[in-house]
Amino acid sequence: MDSFSKELLQIVKNAKKVAVLTGAGVSAESGIPTFRGSGGYWKNYRAEDLATPEAFQKDPKLVWEWYEMRRGVCANAKPNPAHETIVSMENYYKEFFLITQNVDGLHRRAGNSKIVPIHGDIFTSRCTQCGDISELLEIPLTNLPPICKHCNSLLRPHIVWFGETYFPGVLEGCYSYLSNCELIFIIGTSGQVSVPIQLALYAIQNGAISIEINPDESTITSKVGFYLKGKAGEILPKIWIAKNKD
Ligand code: OAD
Secondary structure: OOOOOHHHHHHHHHOOEEEEEEOHHHHHHHOOOOOOOOOOHHHHOOHHHHOOHHHHHHOHHHHHHHHHHHHHHHHHOOOOHHHHHHHHHHHHOOEEEEEEOOOOOHHHHHOOOOEEEOOEEEEEEEEOOOOOEEEOOOOOOOOOOOEOOOOOOEEEEEEOOOOOOOOOOHHHHHHHHHOOOOEEEEEOOOOOOHHHHHHHHHHHHOOOEEEEEEOOOOOOHHHOOEEEEOOHHHHHHHHHHHHHHO
């Protein structure tokens, strides 16, 4: 899609308070598999064996091996033009807030700083005993499963697993921002996980104009103001340039 409506470009150009919600699709063009599409992680692995507290209790080494594999994929990936455009957005808009479901760290590496990674970060660990949260940048890890440097207890990935509640205070911060933002971009999420979609719907219900970018329709497509069908790494840079020519 190369031509955008004048109305859309005016909105993108003139908005002051903007939110972006991203999902795995924003990193697909960086070579990181999504979860539910063809070749997605949940097509080849069972989430209940790898991404639940029960799975970790049963076999922490197996869970860490899976995260080790993914940490390697994420570390080797590079931000793509969608990530880069979202950095330009943070610099352009007066108020900006990036909510990502992705744990891959690519938004941070691209240069965004106003990021809330609501599902955690694959390069961060949390101690199962003392709760210490630390960066875990060593790849590959020497010891599997890794152990807390403070109390020698088992570390776990600092990621929200199925069946767990979100980190304290995180959603409150999101809802507060979304209660009066003017524009929300919803990029590369299937909307199969309910909390992020509730966040987007909350923004829309509170008056935000919504723009979705996704090659396939999601659970929120019928609710958005503008649905742009296609890849984030192609569409987002094009809108960004087009808004200046309008
Ligand atoms: P999904 O795998 O469910 O959905 C990925 C979405 O990206 C789909 O709607 C695709 O159509 C879309 N997509 C694919 N390529 C794209 C591209 N180049 N540009 C834009 N969109 C593209 O991933 P999420 O919705 O992010 O949880 O999944 C939500 C959560 O489920 C994840 O955060 C993860 C998973 O279990 C945790 O890690 C805790």
